[in-house]
Every structure is written in structure tokens, then in C-alpha cells.
Amino acid sequence: MTAPTIKAPVAPVLSLSGITKRFGSLTANDSISIDITPGKIHCLLGENGAGKSTLMNILFGLLAPDEGEIRLGERQLSLTNPKQAMAAGIGMVHQHFMLIPVFTVAENMVLGHEPGSGGLLDLNSARKRVRELSERYRLEVDPDALVEDLPVGIQQRVEILKALANDATYLIFDEPTAVLTPQEIDELMEVMRSLRDEGRAIVFITHKLREVREVADEITVIRRGKVVGEALPSASQAELASMMVGRSVxxxxxxxxxxxxxxxxxxxxxxxxxxxxxxxxxxxxxxxxxxxxxxxxxxxxxxxxxxxxxxxxxxxxxxxxxxxxxxxxxxxxxxxxxxxxLGYVPEDRHRDGFVGEFSIAENLVLDNLDEYSKRGSLQLGLIAENARQRIEEFDIRAGSATQPVNSLSGGNQQKVVLARELSRxxxxxxxxxxxxxxxxxxxxxxxxxxxxxxxxxxxxxxxxxxxxxxxxxxxxxxxxxxxxxxxxxxxxxxxxxxxxxxxxxxxxxxxxxxxxxxxx
Known part of the structure; x- marks a missing residue:
């Protein structure tokens, strides 16, 4: 029996070369080079805070690199905003949803490229587009539902459909399974394979080892802003974890x-x-x-x-x-x-677990202020000493206790929440x-x-x-x-x-x- 002929991808390779991005003294990306090939799922594996999302935000035009270049085939790209990235065929499904909660699914789908004429929005066309994409990729969504009324798993579907609506050839999925149930994760894997088989390039940003081994064609591991190696999908979870963390886990x-x-x-x-x-x-x-x-x-x-x-x-x-x-x-x-x-760790730490603009030290005493105040005044020395102890005890990776919590990686933010709750x-x-x-x-x-x-x-x-x-x-x-x-x-x-x-x-x-x- 003759093996079926595999059609070579017609879209060019999207290349990032020597990408470096600094935030003050922090180097988030340090001379990173990767190729994104149509017809393949490329997993970008690394801990939270390793620099994966920063790299993809550069590719999507949300950040400008300090050094390096992006090329689409032989053409150099200058991406200064997401609109330019989308025009180049790049779409992104963000880890934290970029949706307007009080808008319907259909309204969110057409933001920035509204169909219609004479200044009137043609929502019927938007609804039709939602239904077509939902059926094609088995991502059932009600186009008239308000986003704020949808479970997070369904909101994730809307994010994916938004990227697909632009006919993107290069799709970035930034931690897409973080809010999905096991069943929804399996469905997403099927969607990703289907998109790959259509000839699209998928960049899958994750830190979940089982998912990487299940769906990846190529794996690049990033640690502390640098590419530390590439791995085969056949690599064991222990091998991948060791590459991610830099030690056995x-x-x-x-x-x-x-x-x-x-x-x-x-x-x-x-x-x-x-x-x-x-x-x-x-x-x-x-x-x-x-x-x-x-x-x-x-x-x-x-x-x-x-x-x-x-x-x-x-x-x-x-x-x-x-x-x-x-x-x-x-x-x-x-x-x-x-x-x-009762000690409480909420399911959504960003909304209910901490005040992002407050410092680590302030967040560590939020629900126990009576112990750290005297005659109506906060005891700043006690708060600072508590922070020093908790940061050491819970291995919270931060520059100082005065650093705002929203500047920490997800894992360190969660450590702050747990440290506070276990402090009594x-x-x-x-x-x-x-x-x-x-x-x-x-x-x-x-x-x-x-x-x-x-x-x-x-x-x-x-x-x-x-x-x-x-x-x-x-x-x-x-x-x-x-x-x-x-x-x-x-x-x-x-x-x-x-x-x-x-x-x-x-x-x-x-x-x-x-x-x-x-x-x-």
C-alpha cells in the first residue's frame, strides 16, 4: 500500500532571531531564537516568569524588542501593535482573557473590525460567523450570551474563536488550559491538531508536562529568559521538568x-x-x-x-x-x-486573592490587620518583619517585600496568598x-x-x-x-x-x- 503524500506547507516559516527584552535591570528575554513552522505544534515550555509570554507579546506587537528581529520567510516584520501582527496572519489567545464582560459573544468577536455599513453594526453577520466557527471547530458558544455570564471554560472558547475569526495562519495559545476542565482540555487538543492539519502553525505556551507530551511536534524549553534546550515529545515528564526548573523535581x-x-x-x-x-x-x-x-x-x-x-x-x-x-x-x-x-485560597487569585498594586508585605497582612496596627496606625516594622519571614519560609521569588504583587509570576502570587492564610x-x-x-x-x-x-x-x-x-x-x-x-x-x-x-x-x-x- 502506498503511503499518502504529505503536502508541504505553503505558508512561510515565522522566525524570531536574537530577541532580547529588558525591563529595567531584569532581562525577560535573552537572545531567544525560534522558528514557527506551519503544519506543526511548537510547545514553548517553561515555568511562570520564564519569559514565554513576554516573547509572544513581542510577536503579537504588544511589546517592542530591545534587540533581534522577526522575519516571515524572507520579509522582515516590524510589529508595533496587534493590528499589524494580525495583518501578518498572527493571532493570539491570551492567558488572561481580553474580552469585554458586558458585551455579547458576537459583539466581542467583531471588536476592532466591525462589519456593517453607514456606521451601523451588522450583528447578524457577526452571529453567523460565531455559529460557523463554533460548528467547524466544535466549540459550541451562544453568540448572544453576555461574556460575564459565561463560565471561564466557555470564555476561553470565545478567545479562541476570536483568533480564528481573523483567519490567522500563526496561532499563539498562551497557557490556554489554565482555566479548563480535563474534558475541555481534551477538546482543545483536538482543535489544535485540527488547526495544525489545516496547515496552520501553533505556538502552545504551557508548563503542563502531560499536555506537552500529548500534543507537541516540537518543544523549546525556556528558563529565566533563555532557551536552555529543545526536547522530543517522547521525553519523559521528569526530563522535561528537570529542564524547566534546572533541578530534579x-x-x-x-x-x-x-x-x-x-x-x-x-x-x-x-x-x-x-x-x-x-x-x-x-x-x-x-x-x-x-x-x-x-x-x-x-x-x-x-x-x-x-x-x-x-x-x-x-x-x-x-x-x-x-x-x-x-x-x-x-x-x-x-x-x-x-x-x-477559616483559611481561604480563592479560585481566582487576581480578583479575590490579593490587591495587585499593593506590596507583598501589605498583601501578607490583608486579613489580619488588627495584629499589625496600634491605636489606628499600622506597625510598619512588624509588617516588614512578617514579610521577611514569610518570603523566606514560602520561597517567594521577589526583589523585595515592597514589590507589587501583580509584578510576580503566577506561582509566586499564589505563594503570597497561601503564606498569608497559613500565617495564623x-x-x-x-x-x-x-x-x-x-x-x-x-x-x-x-x-x-x-x-x-x-x-x-x-x-x-x-x-x-x-x-x-x-x-x-x-x-x-x-x-x-x-x-x-x-x-x-x-x-x-x-x-x-x-x-x-x-x-x-x-x-x-x-x-x-x-x-x-x-x-x-
């Missing part, structure tokens, strides 16, 4: 078997409505004991966010009770809940998506600190859509579907069973289904 959570004590968090018959009035948490019961980690697994949008916010006190339940160490905190304010012994005695640590958008080196550290808190006797409740994280951290797994706990199972429960439970099937039914399928 344990990819398994080191923990002893839990020795749970008495119940500390008890949730009974809890019902919570979403802001739209729909029941998001439905008669939920759950107990977490001191000295154990319970992980809530489930596809995003099944009530996990509402449950976490109700535990914190920012949402009021319709019915049910929440007790912490025997005290009723069901309708307490967040301030009182925190004082009762806790009854319960509640962490939602604790390693979302965090690199492998920081994940290892954050997981170790969470396990240490468990070993101190704290009850730990983790909400995560990352099955690998759930399986690694959990002593018990509570699977959540449509606001209810489908079942609470051991941490060694097979992944295919967990997957069926995440679709609403009971543990017993899931086991029977798997058993039946293996006998067929």
Missing part, C-alpha cells in the same frame, strides 16, 4: 497516610442559589475531619464556586447549616468566618483551584505546604478540576455533580470510575458500568 506528592481526628467542618442539607436564582448547591452534606484532605472533584460549573463562597460567607444559603469546630458559621460575614479559623492557626483550610496557572516547581512547593497543614491537624478542603491534583492530594474524594455530592470515595478510586461519577453516575453504577465494558 518530584512529580508525586510526598505524604504519609492520614490519621484523621474529630470532625471539624460539618455541612448539612446545604442549599444555595446562584446569582441568577438557579439552585447551585442542592441539599449537600459533607464532613471534613481534622488531619485529612478532602478533595471535591467535578467538572467546573457544578456548584463548587457557590459552595466555596458560601463557606467563606460571601453568599447566603437558602437552607442548611455549616459548623466549624461546633460553632455555627452558616450566615457569618467573611471577617467573622476568617476569625473563626486554622481550623479549616479551604483552597479552590490551588495550583491553577502555576508552574511545576511551585506546584511541588504548594502541595507540600498543604500536606504539612493537614499534618498539623487542620481540616483541609480542596476544590480542583485537575484530576491529577485530586488523586495526588486527597485522602478522600467527594465527587460533585449539579450541586450534589454523588459519592465520597477513597483516593485510589480508578480514574474511569471518577470520570463516570463526574457525569452524575453513582459509585456502584460506575463500577458496574466499567465491569460490564471490560467483559464485552
Amino acid at each position: 518530584s512529580l508525586q506528592v510526598a505524604k504519609e497516610k492520614a490519621t484523621p481526628g474529630e470532625p471539624r467542618l460539618v455541612i448539612e442539607d446545604l442549599t444555595v442559589a446562584s446569582p441568577s436564582g438557579q439552585v447551585a448547591v442542592d441539599q449537600l452534606d459533607l464532613t471534613v475531619r481534622g488531619g485529612e484532605i478532602v478533595c471535591i472533584a467535578g467538572v467546573q460549573g457544578n456548584g463548587q464556586t457557590e459552595l466555596a463562597e458560601t463557606l467563606l460567607g460571601t453568599m447566603t444559603p437558602l437552607s442548611g447549616t455549616i459548623t466549624l469546630d461546633g460553632d455555627d458559621i452558616t450566615r457569618q460575614s467573611p471577617a467573622k468566618t476568617l476569625k473563626a479559623g 492557626p486554622l481550623s479549616l483550610l479551604l483552597a479552590s483551584q490551588p495550583t491553577r496557572g502555576v508552574d511545576v516547581g511551585a506546584i511541588e512547593f504548594l502541595h507540600s505546604r498543604i500536606v504539612s497543614e493537614r499534618d498539623n491537624g487542620t481540616a483541609v478542603l480542596i476544590v480542583s478540576t485537575e484530576l491529577e491534583e485530586v488523586e495526588s492530594l486527597a485522602d478522600r474524594i467527594a465527587v460533585m455533580y449539579r450541586g450534589r455530592i454523588v459519592g465520597v470515595v477513597d483516593s485510589d478510586t480508578p480514574r474511569d470510575v471518577l470520570g463516570l461519577m463526574m457525569a452524575g453516575i453513582s459509585y456502584e453504577e460506575a463500577l458496574a458500568t466499567i465491569k460490564e465494558s471490560t467483559h464485552e
Whole structure:
């Protein structure tokens, strides 16, 4: 049988040569050279803060390089703004969405190149374009939905569709899986392969090793602004992690078997409505004991966010009770809940975890200012000393404690949030998506600190859509579907069973289904 002929890509190679970018004394990109070839998925692998996004922002015209050049085939490009980049066939899906929340999907799709005539916007054409692209790439989106009402996974689809709407040949995906569920990640991988097979070039910026090995044709590893090597997709996760971090990294959570004590968090018959009035948490019961980690697994949008916010006190339940160490905190304010012994790591650290313009030192005392003030004045010396201790203890990589938190990498921002929450005695640590958008080196550290808190006797409740994280951290797994706990199972429960439970099937039914399928 004759092998099929593979058509050579017709689009030219996009080359970055000697790209250097400095921000004051910091060299974010140090003479980086890479080729982006149509018909291939090129993974740019590195820790958060390694310089990957800076490099791609230069390619998309958002930043100007201090040195180096960009060439499209034989033609040198001068990209001073995104419009010029898009005209050259370059599109970008940003890590932090560049969408207008109060606009519809269709309105966001046409921003900057609105169809229509006589100054009137032709939204019918925009809606049609959304539907065509949604169907073609299996990225179902309602063109008339307001972006602010969409789950983050669907907002990510809108970002992808925006890039595709410009018929970009060179597509940059900047950490696109950071906010996606496992199922959505698999769908995205299929979309990327489909785009590659159409002859497009894909640049996939990530720090997730499993995804790289699954989808990459080429891998370039960046560390501290420099290219430190190239790797084959067949390289092991341990080899890739070592290249990223510059040292060997344990990819398994080191923990002893839990020795749970008495119940500390008890949730009974809890019902919570979403802001739209729909029941998001439905008669939920759950107990977490001191000295154990319970992980809530489930596809995003099944009530996990509402449950976490109700535990914190920012949402009021319709019915049910929440007790912490025997005290009723069901309708307490967040301030009182925190004082009762709750430590809270929110799912969106940028919105709820810190004040980006404030310094590291200020953010480390945000929810405990009483301890650092006297007669209405902040004790700046105490705040500075606390920051020095926490920065050292939590290995926060920063120039100084006065540095604003929004200038840190994602992993270091998350360390600041966790350091603050663990700086006082806790009854319960509640962490939602604790390693979302965090690199492998920081994940290892954050997981170790969470396990240490468990070993101190704290009850730990983790909400995560990352099955690998759930399986690694959990002593018990509570699977959540449509606001209810489908079942609470051991941490060694097979992944295919967990997957069926995440679709609403009971543990017993899931086991029977798997058993039946293996006998067929």
C-alpha cells in the first residue's frame, strides 16, 4: 500500500532571531531564537516568569524588542501593535482573557473590525460567523450570551474563536488550559491538531508536562529568559521538568497516610442559589475531619464556586447549616468566618486573592490587620518583619517585600496568598483551584505546604478540576455533580470510575458500568 503524500506547507516559516527584552535591570528575554513552522505544534515550555509570554507579546506587537528581529520567510516584520501582527496572519489567545464582560459573544468577536455599513453594526453577520466557527471547530458558544455570564471554560472558547475569526495562519495559545476542565482540555487538543492539519502553525505556551507530551511536534524549553534546550515529545515528564526548573523535581506528592481526628467542618442539607436564582448547591452534606484532605472533584460549573463562597460567607444559603469546630458559621460575614479559623485560597487569585498594586508585605497582612496596627496606625516594622519571614519560609521569588504583587509570576502570587492564610492557626483550610496557572516547581512547593497543614491537624478542603491534583492530594474524594455530592470515595478510586461519577453516575453504577465494558 502506498503511503499518502504529505503536502508541504505553503505558508512561510515565522522566525524570531536574537530577541532580547529588558525591563529595567531584569532581562525577560535573552537572545531567544525560534522558528514557527506551519503544519506543526511548537510547545514553548517553561515555568511562570520564564519569559514565554513576554516573547509572544513581542510577536503579537504588544511589546517592542530591545534587540533581534522577526522575519516571515524572507520579509522582515516590524510589529508595533496587534493590528499589524494580525495583518501578518498572527493571532493570539491570551492567558488572561481580553474580552469585554458586558458585551455579547458576537459583539466581542467583531471588536476592532466591525462589519456593517453607514456606521451601523451588522450583528447578524457577526452571529453567523460565531455559529460557523463554533460548528467547524466544535466549540459550541451562544453568540448572544453576555461574556460575564459565561463560565471561564466557555470564555476561553470565545478567545479562541476570536483568533480564528481573523483567519490567522500563526496561532499563539498562551497557557490556554489554565482555566479548563480535563474534558475541555481534551477538546482543545483536538482543535489544535485540527488547526495544525489545516496547515496552520501553533505556538502552545504551557508548563503542563502531560499536555506537552500529548500534543507537541516540537518543544523549546525556556528558563529565566533563555532557551536552555529543545526536547522530543517522547521525553519523559521528569526530563522535561528537570529542564524547566534546572533541578530534579518530584512529580508525586510526598505524604504519609492520614490519621484523621474529630470532625471539624460539618455541612448539612446545604442549599444555595446562584446569582441568577438557579439552585447551585442542592441539599449537600459533607464532613471534613481534622488531619485529612478532602478533595471535591467535578467538572467546573457544578456548584463548587457557590459552595466555596458560601463557606467563606460571601453568599447566603437558602437552607442548611455549616459548623466549624461546633460553632455555627452558616450566615457569618467573611471577617467573622476568617476569625473563626477559616483559611481561604480563592479560585481566582487576581480578583479575590490579593490587591495587585499593593506590596507583598501589605498583601501578607490583608486579613489580619488588627495584629499589625496600634491605636489606628499600622506597625510598619512588624509588617516588614512578617514579610521577611514569610518570603523566606514560602520561597517567594521577589526583589523585595515592597514589590507589587501583580509584578510576580503566577506561582509566586499564589505563594503570597497561601503564606498569608497559613500565617495564623486554622481550623479549616479551604483552597479552590490551588495550583491553577502555576508552574511545576511551585506546584511541588504548594502541595507540600498543604500536606504539612493537614499534618498539623487542620481540616483541609480542596476544590480542583485537575484530576491529577485530586488523586495526588486527597485522602478522600467527594465527587460533585449539579450541586450534589454523588459519592465520597477513597483516593485510589480508578480514574474511569471518577470520570463516570463526574457525569452524575453513582459509585456502584460506575463500577458496574466499567465491569460490564471490560467483559464485552
